[in-house]
Amino acid sequence: MDLTIEQSCPGCGADIELHEDDRMVRCPFCEVDNYMLEQGARRFVLPWSLPLAIDESDLFFVPYLRFKGAIYYTTGEKVKYRLVDATRLGIGNDRLPASLRLRPQAMKVKPVVADMTGRFLPQTVKTEIVFSHATRITTLFAKEKEGNIYNRAFIGESISRIYQPYYIHQEQLFDAVDNNPLGEFSSYRIDQRSGLAAKTSWEPRFISTVCPQCADLLQGERDSLALSCNNCETMWVEQGDRFVPLQWSLVKSERRGARYLPFWKISLSSPDKNLETLGAFLRLTNQPVLVRREYDDIPFSFWIPAFKVNPRTLLQLAEKLTVIQSRIPEGTTGRLDNNYPVTLPLKEAVQSIKSVLAGAALYKKRVYPMLPKIDTSPGVTSLVYLPFSGNSHDLTQEHTLITVNAAALKFGRKL
Numbered sequence: 206m207d208l209t210i211e212q213s214c215p216g217c218g219a220d221i222e223l224h225e226d227d228r229m230v231r232c233p234f235c236e237v238d239n240y241m242l243e244q245g246a247r248r249f250v251l252p253w254s255l256p257l258a259i260d261e262s263d264l265f266f267v268p269y270l271r272f273k274g275a276i277y278y279t280t281g282e283k284v285k286y287r288l289v290d291a292t293r294l295g296i297g298n299d300r301l302p303a304s305l306r307l308r309p310q311a312m313k314v315k316p317v318v319a320d321m322t323g324r325f326l327p328q329t330v331k332t333e334i335v336f337s338h339a340t341r342i343t344t345l346f347a348k349e350k351e352g353n354i355y356n357r358a359f360i361g362e363s364i365s366r367i368y369q370p371y372y373i374h375q376e377q378l379f380d381a382v383d384n385n386p387l388g389e390f391s392s393y394r395i396d397q398r399s400g401l402a403a404k405t406s407w408e409p410r411f412i413s414t415v416c417p418q419c420a421d422l423l424q425g426e427r428d429s430l431a432l433s434c435n436n437c438e439t440m441w442v443e444q445g446d447r448f449v450p451l452q453w454s455l456v457k458s459e460r461r462g463a464r465y466l467p468f469w470k471i472s473l474s475s476p477d478k479n480l481e482t483l484g485a486f487l488r489l490t491n492q493p494v495l496v497r498r499e500y501d502d503i504p505f506s507f508w509i510p511a512f513k514v515n516p517r518t519l520l521q522l523a524e525k526l527t528v529i530q531s532r533i534p535e536g537t538t539g540r541l542d543n544n545y546p547v548t549l550p551l552k553e554a555v556q557s558i559k560s561v562l563a564g565a566a567l568y569k570k571r572v573y574p575m576l577p578k579i580d581t582s583p584g585v586t587s588l589v590y591l592p593f594s595g596n597s598h599d600l601t602q603e604h605t606l607i608t609v610n611a612a613a614l615k616f617g618r619k620l
Contacts, residue, residue, distance in 0.1 A: 264323030268295035274362025286516035324400025454536025458592030
């Protein structure tokens with residue numbers, strides 16, 4: 206579930222409400238668009254309500270690490286996956302609650318900003334432990350009797366810090382969210398004096414959505430990771446606190462009302478000989494198709510959805526498009542209309558490559574042991590928009606006849 210975030214507009218300062226995955230922020234008051242920069246793990250605080258005897262400067266905040274995403278792993282005879290949304294206490298303490306449970310999803314959180322009073326306890330649990338914890342609680346491995354794990358990947362994941370507010374009153378520790386006493390403070394062995402003041406570097410930062418090439422306004426939806434300029438027909442992604450150009454193309458449709466879905470086309474920088482050409486890939490995975498001679502002249506690429514959907518749908522789309530990529534015509538540039546937003550970044554599409562290869566393989570005993578040794582460093586990459594047509598239930602890709610459920614797209618915006 207998405208977090209709901211209350212924060213100030215970076216332009217006019219008005220209070221606005223965002224979703225966790227929002228990147229393109231439009232203020233309803235000043236109607237100015239700003240783009241939120243990628244800053245790694247974001248910091249949020251749960252809301253508090255204090256009695257009159259307690260001042261906000263008496264608060265101290267305990268960090269919890271939140272993992273949200275999908276875990277894929279390849280073992281035995283199949284690729285398995287599970288969606289995860291979990292929090293874990295970010296300090297070593299066996300008295301405080303180990304998890305925030307549903308509090309972050311049920312409440313409106315706020316980003317940590319420099320003018321917040323109180324002290325923020327430093328994280329002492331390594332972030333890597335969150336991934337291990339998230340893996341254990343899914344029960345993915347509880348029944349694992351199938352042998353080696355050949356590959357594990359976290360796709361669409363996000364790590365954030367959510368701070369739980371506490372205060373001390375009459376030697377008792379209080380939960381500042383609901384003002385319930387938790388017991389004698391000394392028994393919790395918390396050194397609140399080790400807390401830090403909030404820093405400016407923790408705050409969300411924004412840049413203007415002006416095209417770097419022609420100075421027209423860039424276009425995108427609230428959760429878009431790639432923005433388009435309809436004036437100079439370019440696309441841009443944020444990198445290093447600025448927009449950089451993105452190589453892209455559009456496979457145009459002759460059908461009226463087609464919806465264009467984005468896919469990452471990824472070749473490997475140092476491909477295994479079995480992944481150099483389409484023909485080699487089809488033989489490696491033992492596809493039930495006639496491998497034509499011309500397939501050995503087609504450079505091989507993985508085709509990964511550039512949008513979030515449930516794990517099963519993502520794998521199915523990627524596997525099918527990768528196998529029958531020869532049917533996809535070359536794209537061109539042009540004005541981009543009726544397009545679906547890019548919500549899965551390239552780096553996470555790259556992480557899915559081994560899972561896609563494993564899922565596409567019909568000769569699993571040959572392919573699975575190869576997975577740990579395959580170098581998936583990307584070579585030439587581009588974003589390709591493919592046309593899909595259909596009704597409110599299913600959309601069909603015109604050249605490959607691959608279908609995607611419209612409800613899966615809608616649900617994917619909330620992953």
